Structure formats: structure tokens, C-alpha cells
Amino acid sequence: MTIYAAIGALEQGLVYGIMVIGVYLTFRILDFPDLTVDGSLPLGAAISAVAITSGVSPYLSLFFALLGGFAAGAVTAVLNTKFKILHLLASILTMIALYSINIRVMGGPNIALIGSSTVFDPVINLGVPPHLASLVVFSMFAIIVMSAVIWFLKTEFGQAVLATGDNPQMIISQGVNTHLIIIVGVGISNALVALSGALIAQNQGAADVGMGIGTIIAGLASVIVGETVFGSRSITRAIIAAVLGSVVYRMAIALALGLEFGGFAFSPSDLNLITALLVISALIAPNIKKKILAR
Numbered sequence: 001m002t003i004y005a006a007i008g009a010l011e012q013g014l015v016y017g018i019m020v021i022g023v024y025l026t027f028r029i030l031d032f033p034d035l036t037v038d039g040s041l042p043l044g045a046a047i048s049a050v051a052i053t054s055g056v057s058p059y060l061s062l063f064f065a066l067l068g069g070f071a072a073g074a075v076t077a078v079l080n081t082k083f084k085i086l087h088l089l090a091s092i093l094t095m096i097a098l099y100s101i102n103i104r105v106m107g108g109p110n111i112a113l114i115g116s117s118t119v120f121d122p123v124i125n126l127g128v129p130p131h132l133a134s135l136v137v138f139s140m141f142a143i144i145v146m147s148a149v150i151w152f153l154k155t156e157f158g159q160a161v162l163a164t165g166d167n168p169q170m171i172i173s174q175g176v177n178t179h180l181i182i183i184v185g186v187g188i189s190n191a192l193v194a195l196s197g198a199l200i201a202q203n204q205g206a207a208d209v210g211m212g213i214g215t216i217i218a219g220l221a222s223v224i225v226g227e228t229v230f231g232s233r234s235i236t237r238a239i240i241a242a243v244l245g246s247v248v249y250r251m252a253i254a255l256a257l258g259l260e261f262g263g264f265a266f267s268p269s270d271l272n273l274i275t276a277l278l279v280i281s282a283l284i285a286p287n288i289k290k291k292i293l294a295r
Helices: 003-029 037-053 058-081 087-106 121-125 130-153 156-166 168-173 178-204 215-230 235-257 268-294
Strands: 110-112 206-208
Touching: 003 037, 003 130, 003 156, 003 178, 003 215, 003 235, 037 058, 037 087, 037 110, 037 178, 037 206, 037 215, 058 087, 058 178, 121 130, 130 156, 130 178, 130 235, 156 168, 156 178, 168 178, 178 206, 215 235, 215 268, 235 268
Parallel strands: none
Antiparallel strands: 110 206
């Protein structure tokens, strides 16, 4: 793996790490299987791209992407809490609807940002080489999001979110409105996913309706890899592990795509196979470790 491939994998690991934190909030903390992320990531990209091409500041466009992602997550949560639709089905319905909504937002299946200003321009103007500007910006955003989520989960409302996912009956007996907790929690999750999508679109120079395909698989794989490699004994450690898991996941993919075994080599079409092998390895590694230590 070349140095440029390693830097590219690190960049992707950090920016997708923001998405992974969102996935962690729903799957691990709220115990809410949410497939909305496959639609909310391109939604954030679409909103940001349209805002920028309309003359809005690229940083302000990220705020609009956050709002759009929160709304998408809130719709899924409302369908589940208020209309008693199974959370998995509710998220699938929202994800399907977002495909058409994203096309409506962009006015087509994709929209280009070539020649438009992005969040990377101020960093480049400071003298940072263009090929490192993305790494700097993604690192900053990843650190900010990790810090914000860790702080949020330590607040009184954040503790209620943790309790809702861990023991809903107990928190209900304390008079807490769990429906509101779930709506806000799933909304925040998808807001982070949309933010990730907006940053990816600005980095790639375009937003596409199909860019969210496989997002949930990559997110879950990163969470599992992060927990296996770095542990999750505390909230702070778990959040950091989620982002580092995303980096390890992207590095592993980049490394696998560059390997050759005789006449065989992985191709981009084998991405799902590589992901499955990574997740299987992460899941069985603890058991293998226990058996080795028990001898």
C-alpha cells in the first residue's frame, strides 16, 4: 500500500467515522436498528451541494445538512414510537422515501461541485498542501464530533438516552418520556450521518443519489472492529473506538485491494466480501483469544 493510498484510507476512515458514531448511537446505545442512514448520508450530501451551488457558505451548508439528517431520523422514530411501526420497517420505509427525496433536492440523480468553494479552501489558503487539506479538515471535524457526543452523553438528557436503550422499563417508571428520547436520539444519529455525507460530497466534488448504498454495513463493520480491537468499557472509549474502528476498516480494505495471491487479486467489486470477512474475523477473534489463554 502506497503512502497516498494510506493517507486516502485515513481520510475516509475519519470522515466516515462521523457516520459510524451515528450508527453507534442507534445500534449500541438506543438498541434501535436503523437503516435510515443509507438515505440520510446522500441527503446530507445533496443538501450541502445544492446550498453551495446556490451561493451559501460551505460551512453553513453543513448546518443545513445536519437539520435535514435530523428530520429524516425523526421521521423514522415517529413512525416507530407514535404509529407503532417496527423500527426496522420504519427505517426501511424512510430510506426508500429518501431516495426519491434526494433526487428532488438535487433536481436529478447527481450534482457537481466543480469550481465551487468548500470547507477545504480556508485550510489550503493557510498554506496546507491540497492533498493534506482533507486530512486536516476531517481530523478537526472528527475530534469536534467525538468531543460533542461524549459531552452530550454525560449530560442529564444523555444519561436518559443511555437508560432508554439499556432499561426502558426502568426509565419509564421514573416518568421519562422515552418516545421523545428515541426521536431525539435517532434524529441526532442521522444528523451526524448527514454531516458525514456533506463532507464527503465537498471532498469528492459531487453528490450522488447512490452514494449511501452500503453505509449501514460499513458503519456496523467499523463499530464491531473498533470494539474488538480497542474495547468499549466506557462511553468515551467506545466513541473513540468507533472512529478508530472506521480507520482500521478503511485501512484493511485499502490493504486488501492491493494484495495479490498468485493470479488472484481483490477488485472493488469484492468490497462486500472483504467487509464480511472483516466482520467475521472481528466477531470470532475474542473467542479464539479466550481459548488460547485458557490453555
